[in-house]
Amino acid sequence: MFDGLREVAQQLRADRAVRQLLSTCKRLRSERGEANSLVIGHDVVKRLQRLDDAQRLLFFLALARDFSPNPAEVLTAAQAYAAQPGARTLDALTRAAEPPRQELFRRINRAQGGTAAIVALRRELLGLLKAHPELQAVEADLLHLLSSWFNAGFLQMEQVSWRSSAELLEKIIQHEAVHAIEGWGDLRRRLQPDRRCFAFFHPQLPGEPLIFVEVALLAEMPAAIGALIDPKTEPLAPDRYRVAAFYSISNCQPGLRGVSLGNFLIKRVAQQLQRELPRVRKFCTLSPIPGFAGWLSRIQQAPASLDGDAAKRFAEQLQLLRSADAAQLKERDALVSAAPKLRDALTGLCAVYLTHESPADHGDPVARFHLDNGARLERINWAADLSAKGLRQSHGLMVNYLYDLEQVEAQHEKFVNGEVAFSRAVGAHL
């Protein structure tokens, strides 16, 4: 029996709704042919919608226990395959090793409302994993299947504009996660000709944006977020567009976490803008550094990868910073009027943070996302985000990542091997 799931049977005896749901699932799973599976699948979808939190947890636990491969059968099949590798033994092995819940999910997916039901299911599951690590096996199957169904080939990119439906725009307002949109007037500015917004959609979830990115068309690479999202600024004249700056990217479907969407979206948007606006040559971001302040408060010594001089310089800068009033550096006025020395120290420490920590799992998540996409660390901007969140997360610093479409492949390759691409300007801080 799957470890840690002994008490499930007992709970199931007490809950008729989950028991019936599981029995319907088994029927759906074992249905030969597909004649009835749409009807049974739709029944499963409706039963899932009626579960409360406790029942849903019980359902997941039962999926982990009862819809996993049979260990003895797998072992037998693996032995046969090892003895004589071939199409026949492999077929038997594949059947034995695939968790039966995968086929269950596939059949639910085919039914009306099935895709949405599975995305919703995973959203709930993700919230339970910490307390119930034994559900990780179910999560692995869901992520595997959703990655297949929501692959880039099946996604449709659409521009979101003031001509889009109010229904869609309402969702954009609600899901903007980076720089909140304060109502329709605020949104309207972000959809003027010098601002663009693009979203991915999936044919099975019509009208539901999966992820969207906001772009500013500018004369120069932006050094601060304020002007980009200020609803009172005048639109730039189209003949002055030279830079496309991605200033916000937001996922709309928590149930699709970990499914690669943002990377493809940024590149498709860049390609489309290149075609439409040949004079726009530079594609960059203006990004937050959400992990910087936390790292800075924890760090005790220079990262091991810093060599002699650089390590010494790092220690000095850290010292300078520690002697300053740290709380002050999270206040707008104090920050703006900080001494040049302090400013240099903070920027230098941030350069180290981004170039030396990013390859590691605990590195800054935004940095890791763009660097893994093949972008280059282009410029660190002082006093770039003076909102409460910006001051708290990164002492107001923001960073531009540069997407040079000719370089992204090579730079991604390097990043995978632990090397971070950065500009001379960033190098000067090191």
Next chain:
Amino acid sequence: MFDGLREVAQQLRADRAVRQLLSTCKRLRSERGEANSLVIGHDVVKRLQRLDDAQRLLFFLALARDFSPNPAEVLTAAQAYAAQPGARTLDALTRAAEPPRQELFRRINRAQGGTAAIVALRRELLGLLKAHPELQAVEADLLHLLSSWFNAGFLQMEQVSWRSSAELLEKIIQHEAVHAIEGWGDLRRRLQPDRRCFAFFHPQLPGEPLIFVEVALLAEMPAAIGALIDPKTEPLAPDRYRVAAFYSISNCQPGLRGVSLGNFLIKRVAQQLQRELPRVRKFCTLSPIPGFAGWLSRIQQAPASLDGDAAKRFAEQLQLLRSADAAQLKERDALVSAAPKLRDALTGLCAVYLTHESPADHGDPVARFHLDNGARLERINWAADLSAKGLRQSHGLMVNYLYDLEQVEAQHEKFVNGEVAFSRAVGAHL
């Protein structure tokens, strides 16, 4: 090593194009993250298009040999899972047991033109299986993935009409497999108000019909195909529609053979027509019996499932038929003027063929398709298809299958258990 594939290495040494393709495939397969996979995937798509037949075979053989699970690793993982079943050991097992080519195909699928490339690949592979059974393992993976990607939830049904594009209609003419369409005039009649045509499309193959069905709206269940496809008949007045007869269903993508499409299409069409035309109450087919004449020429004695009297009657009818001039029964004039006794004998034998042989794998494929969908054998029609093909395949007999949407679930269930649903009229022939 995968059995029977020893000589592949040698051939590969001689073919640089396939070697390079495989090396690109390995790179695509192992690419960490997805940053570069669209570009590499598109490279694979282009390389695949340039292969000749011999190279493609070599590629498939290499896929079977080099992209199968490692037997030793699978065995180790299966042992660990058997020793301690849990999320961690299951994860390791799943990774070890899944053929690496599955992830390869998934990544190709994401690239531009990838879906079409994989459908084309499988079309070629299906033609090679007989001579190369060791490729069955590759085929299993392709079918598995295509069934997932082309599941009913992702398919869009559209009506094909005289308002459809000439580009699409040209494909309909070309793919009609049951009753050939002789040019645009012929097609035009089949798109008049009392004839309907519906097709499935997939978002990744825009403009490419996957399968389509042709429907005739009639006052009565049809007893012969001639009038249904005669371009010179007048359209029936809409207030007289009572029966919707599916008279032709054609697959357009050989690379999707075995992916369940027809069943879903028929039921979605029936639902849509029910909504649009509430007075149409009967949904049936007028179907060929492609296996009947062949079976009849081979059969020596009554099927074992026939009991005493019925078996005796069967023997007499078979005797009567054998004494007739068999060749004559494939000629139009002879058939039309056949003696009532002969006619009864042929119809009776056909009733036995359809009711007793259908559940078996060697049963009539069209009968198996509709009965497995949950349809009922409704009526056997004499002199119903007097075309050369109809006379040759089934001595001019055709059959109506009835889709009673209330009954399809239960009847499908029964058929899975070997029981064929039939009407009293058919029962009378037994």
Next chain:
Amino acid sequence: MFDGLREVAQQLRADRAVRQLLSTCKRLRSERGEANSLVIGHDVVKRLQRLDDAQRLLFFLALARDFSPNPAEVLTAAQAYAAQPGARTLDALTRAAEPPRQELFRRINRAQGGTAAIVALRRELLGLLKAHPELQAVEADLLHLLSSWFNAGFLQMEQVSWRSSAELLEKIIQHEAVHAIEGWGDLRRRLQPDRRCFAFFHPQLPGEPLIFVEVALLAEMPAAIGALIDPKTEPLAPDRYRVAAFYSISNCQPGLRGVSLGNFLIKRVAQQLQRELPRVRKFCTLSPIPGFAGWLSRIQQAPASLDGDAAKRFAEQLQLLRSADAAQLKERDALVSAAPKLRDALTGLCAVYLTHESPADHGDPVARFHLDNGARLERINWAADLSAKGLRQSHGLMVNYLYDLEQVEAQHEKFVNGEVAFSRAVGAHL
């Protein structure tokens, strides 16, 4: 010379821009064939956009003076036609009598942006008529042409919903003239399933609503406006819809004043709702009575059309009202707590106002609109609009007009002859 336009020549000498515009207009007007007319027409459109108010007035005056028929030529042509009526003389007459500016406007209309330019022109002209009655001849030509171009056959009706573009919805918010929409939240309620909105569009003014109507789907004929436009009410369940109430109709294009749009819109909406919702049987309005309070304050005696008893009753009610504190009747609290006698008197006087004054030009404009459309005066509602505007205009009274599609023709006919259709309920007040 056209009367009252002698000083135009002098002003023209001083204004080069208008002189050039007029010369371009003459060139456009006299252009033989149409080869160049699109280019010249577009030039005129751009010149028109650059005019300031004084220049535009001058332009209109010049149109009245220089683009009117030549009196001597018309007279000659009319004499010839009178002497020998026939195709040839009629042709000459038609050419002589048609004001040359009509052909000028037609040619402007053909150019890019021409239709919008002419609608804008008329909007400006309407504002000048009072001070410059000599421009009435230009206005007559514009109304004639716009009525032809914006005729019902060329208009497209579209439903406005939460799925419409933000661009369109923003215009709806801005143009709502009857019950103001307070922002997007307010609009959202008016687009829930039990509220509908429909607008007319013209192919030449894409994205520009011409007129729109708002409809509430209700269980009963509404007696007050408050609940209909309250954003906090819950939508009614669709199975309870029985009545469609038109509660607001707003023109969006001042330049199309007098072009018949509202009548067609109401009837097309009623037809569409009838098809979609067969259980909705009653189509009515909930309408303001904008002229009632004003009439009431001016009226001295019963309308002549009232006979003995009715006239006497009228005088008593008027007397009662005059003795009440009139200002009080425009205050919310006072009105709500008014004595039954006062309430009856006010309602009775309103019934007389609507039934006896409507046929006259000075009658209530909303009443005239609906009665002329063939609607019936169905019910007068006490305390139905307690907004400041409602109290001021009509002491809080509102009225339902009933559109019985079977009766509208006959009732329109009667109204044209001075007879107002009303229900028994209304009759009881008389």
Next chain:
Amino acid sequence: MFDGLREVAQQLRADRAVRQLLSTCKRLRSERGEANSLVIGHDVVKRLQRLDDAQRLLFFLALARDFSPNPAEVLTAAQAYAAQPGARTLDALTRAAEPPRQELFRRINRAQGGTAAIVALRRELLGLLKAHPELQAVEADLLHLLSSWFNAGFLQMEQVSWRSSAELLEKIIQHEAVHAIEGWGDLRRRLQPDRRCFAFFHPQLPGEPLIFVEVALLAEMPAAIGALIDPKTEPLAPDRYRVAAFYSISNCQPGLRGVSLGNFLIKRVAQQLQRELPRVRKFCTLSPIPGFAGWLSRIQQAPASLDGDAAKRFAEQLQLLRSADAAQLKERDALVSAAPKLRDALTGLCAVYLTHESPADHGDPVARFHLDNGARLERINWAADLSAKGLRQSHGLMVNYLYDLEQVEAQHEKFVNGEVAFSRAVGAHL
């Protein structure tokens, strides 16, 4: 009474259907307000459809007699206007002078099916004019109104392609008037990437092409029609497109004869192709010369506009031609093998025909159309159309007209004044 229409009254007494139709027309015409006019208008549309030829003629005659302006009233109004020109007298004049049938037609146009009914009406009327010149007055009104309703601003241009509906393509096949399309295979070639087709549509006649033009994208200006319409030719590679040649333009609506459509279509197509294909710099036609052979057989002497030497040369060429076997010049083989001298003579005479006769009403209609559009006579092509029709009409000659969008305005201007624009190459033949 309108001249020549005295016997109409008598006929009307005998025909109840026409009498009722006219009475409905009068009711529609005089309907105050527009409440009922849609219903009555639709009734008129249906009654019109039921008329036979004799009844339709009677209806037209009644329209001429009973729906013309009243001579006495017009005269009075003209006298008042002449005495005191002003807005009021002008308004009275305009009302008196406009034939009442114009308002009748406008109201029919608003009803469902009305626009199509009026276009159909005019098609019939055009066929009756020769025998019934008194109907010219009705025709003038119809042309006036249709020109207003079908003005360029209201027309929508759409590309016709292999992706267009079969319904539309079928109409294109049917209406091609210049170079007949022989079935779907022939059409398919004309819609390959190097052939384009564009049509005008009107919102009131959805799905009905009004006029369409066929364009060939070529490397050079074409000298013969054969290759352009040969279904077996290979499409040209897109990077070689340099010339867009209009090789066929066909009206689809006989009822819109005389409404200017072709001129606008050609220019809009040229503009669109310029945007899409910036390397295409030359826009020309390859056109028939339908009037040449007829003119040649009738001509006795040089046109008066030819001066001394040219007139002499003309006489010699004409002499040479007359001495040749004229019939022979309409035979394919004879023409192809004609002596250089004869060839020069024929081409020279054609150059005179096109340059000297085109400004006159009896000039070649195709030449007049393009020259009036502002095109230039660019090249006369020998043996360019060897079809029976081409040989018969113009001894196989065809001509290229060049549309230089920079020049069309000026050249149109000149043509209006009797001057034909031609190239040096054409000049060399003169």
